[in-house]
Amino acid sequence: MKTIKEFTLPADADARRAVAPVICYPVDTLAQPDLDAYRVARQGMALVSEVLVPPREARTVRINAGQFFRIVSIEGPQVGDLNLHNANDLSERFYSGKTRALHGTHLSTGDRLWSSFPNMRPMATITADTLDWYGFDAFGGGVHDVIGTRCDPYTNNLLSGGQYHRCCHSNLSRALAEHTGQTPAEAEHMVHDVLNVFMCTGFTRDTHQYFMKASPVRPDDYLEFYAEIDLLANLSACPGGDCSAQHSSDAAACYPLKIEVFDAPPVAGWQAPAPNGYDRSHGL
Numbered sequence: 378m379k380t381i382k383e384f385t386l387p388a389d390a391d392a393r394r395a396v397a398p399v400i401c402y403p404v405d406t407l408a409q410p411d412l413d414a415y416r417v418a419r420q421g422m423a424l425v426s427e428v429l430v431p432p433r434e435a436r437t438v439r440i441n442a443g444q445f446f447r448i449v450s451i452e453g454p455q456v457g458d459l460n461l462h463n464a465n466d467l468s469e470r471f472y473s474g475k476t477r478a479l480h481g482t483h484l485s486t487g488d489r490l491w492s493s494f495p496n497m498r499p500m501a502t503i504t505a506d507t508l509d510w511y512g513f514d515a516f517g518g519g520v521h522d523v524i525g526t527r528c529d530p531y532t533n534n535l536l537s538g539g540q541y542h543r544c545c546h547s548n549l550s551r552a553l554a555e556h557t558g559q560t561p562a563e564a565e566h567m568v569h570d571v572l573n574v575f576m577c578t579g580f581t582r583d584t585h586q587y588f589m590k591a592s593p594v595r596p597d598d599y600l601e602f603y604a605e606i607d608l609l610a611n612l613s614a615c616p617g618g619d620c621s622a623q624h625s626s627d628a629a630a631c632y633p634l635k636i637e638v639f640d641a642p643p644v645a646g647w648q649a650p651a652p653n654g655y656d657r658s659h660g661l
């Protein structure tokens with residue numbers, strides 16, 4: 378946490394610190410989604426299915442390319458941990474870290490959820506976010522982050538020593554195992570870092586530690602996506618509830634979440650995202 382300082386301050390320390398930053402991955406060359414075309418299509422969308430995700434549980438939902446889907450808050454403020462897989466090849470999965478590198482720490486309308494190497498293509502595009510008004514608060518907090526991982530029983534064991542089984546990692550593992558016919562211990566290898574839907578997070582100003590605070594989400598809020606490829610979405614209703622105090626326990630008030638899937642007219646000009654163009658020869 379950079380609290381130990383054992384070495385002498387160089388004479389030009391201020392000058393070195395004053396160097397202006399540059400964006401690691403400028404996105405000027407990235408093809409931007411045609412949001413107007415998505416907006417026209419979503420005006421004609423029709424609900425075809427909905428799935429309830431009980432508190433401290435996860436559920437998987439198949440979503441076809443070209444469908445819209447929403448994660449909806451119902452009953453009370455609740456955070457959801459979302460995994461995405463290519464429904465036809467579960468090894469292609471959401472790449473939280475690369476999505477963060479391209480779109481920043483917190484996502485909203487117009488951002489895309491990118492898949493793992495070697496395909497590295499948009500799996501879903503965010504088409505509506507009823508919490509887009511939140512922006513960043515005075516603490517530097519925002520909603521829908523791609524900086525956290527997912528609450529898990531291993532970190533909990535490391536820090537608290539207990540055996541807690543309702544962490545998002547275990548919830549996602551059980552739900553994925555039910556889909557694949559594997560055991561949760563087998564399926565957990567495919568569980569990956571998440572999009573923290575509705576969670577309000579940031580880094581503290583002094584130590585830059587990951588923080589959470591009560592989610593501003595309220596019933597009927599939703600985050601809406603367009604499926605760019607056939608998806609298996611796996612959503613956990615986090616045991617942290619609104620994540621105002623703690624997770625990895627049954628202490629927090631928890632509420633269900635709802636996944637809604639919609640058919641829609643075709644998005645004008647839309648093309649299925651091709652796998653990444655790198656030739657994979659890796660210099661040989």
Ligand SMILES: [Zn+2]
Binds near residue numbers: 527528544
């Ligand atoms: Zn969680």
